[in-house]
Amino acid sequence: MRWRLTTLIENHGDPDGKLAFEHGLSVLIEGESFRLLMDTGQSGAFYENAEKLGISLDDLDAILLSHAHYDHTGGLLRIVREGKLPETVYVGKHFFRKCYHRRADGRMKYIGTTFDRQMLTDLRVPVRELEEDTLEIAGGLTLHRHFDCSCPYEALNPSFFYQEEDLSCGPAGRCMDSMNYKPDDFEDETVLAIDTEEGIFVVAGCSHPGIVNILKTVAARSGRQILGVIGGTHLVDADESRVRKTAQDLKELGVRFIGVSHCTGDQNITLLKELFGDSFIFNCTGNVMTI
16 A cells, blocks of 8 residues: 655745744645544644645544644644544543643743643544554554663653643643642653555654654564654754764664654754765655655
8 A cells, every 4th residue: 555645844844935834743644545644733834734735634534643742732723623623533641741841941831732631522522542552543554652762872851841631720731839740751652653565664753752762662563674764853952973873773773764854953854864865855844755
């Protein structure tokens, strides 16, 4: 089966400058009989981009929200307003925790969703919170979460925190009377694995658990080679040594092409392009791939 992947929004603009872009990610995955929207950017501008590209979002089969940060979930309510809800919206376990980033001055900045569980229930959004480590949602499409984080240089970023889900917090999810912040283990983070004749193709949101950890876990579970990966790597704060180690590990996994950009950092995008040569794809807004 052939799959078509269209990046509806990403940090970088399209070559013709016709589409909106923002810090965020949204990718449409289309097969012969299944259409999945992975992430919704931060503003809902992905929806206008789809219209400009001549793509209808009327008959989505599913939405996957890779994790609970604003730049991947902010456009969900746009889909709700348009009345284009699919049969299922998949999120990982603990998705409804409230997410924060500790700034340089020590203050906590809320970076989570603009909705909570109760709001989605009231809006009749068909949420399925994944308890499983893997779930096949269609022929050739499998969701993966709960990764083996054993790569020695991919420690979780200590600047990310969460508060436990509390329905009394309201739709913005901010419990102003609670100071109980816990280091985020990104238990909710979920990736999509596409099974092809040549190997597994992975679409990642931000890869907070580590892109090498994620790909090694998917390879071990599937028993197949990783053909390629697009999306985000969260290498934005990584130094050159870590990026080079990452590239080497991806090559050892057999990765043939890499199309990561969101949350990778422009300097590291340039380095990865140098390290992967023709195998590197600049996956900007509007980019289309067929696998």
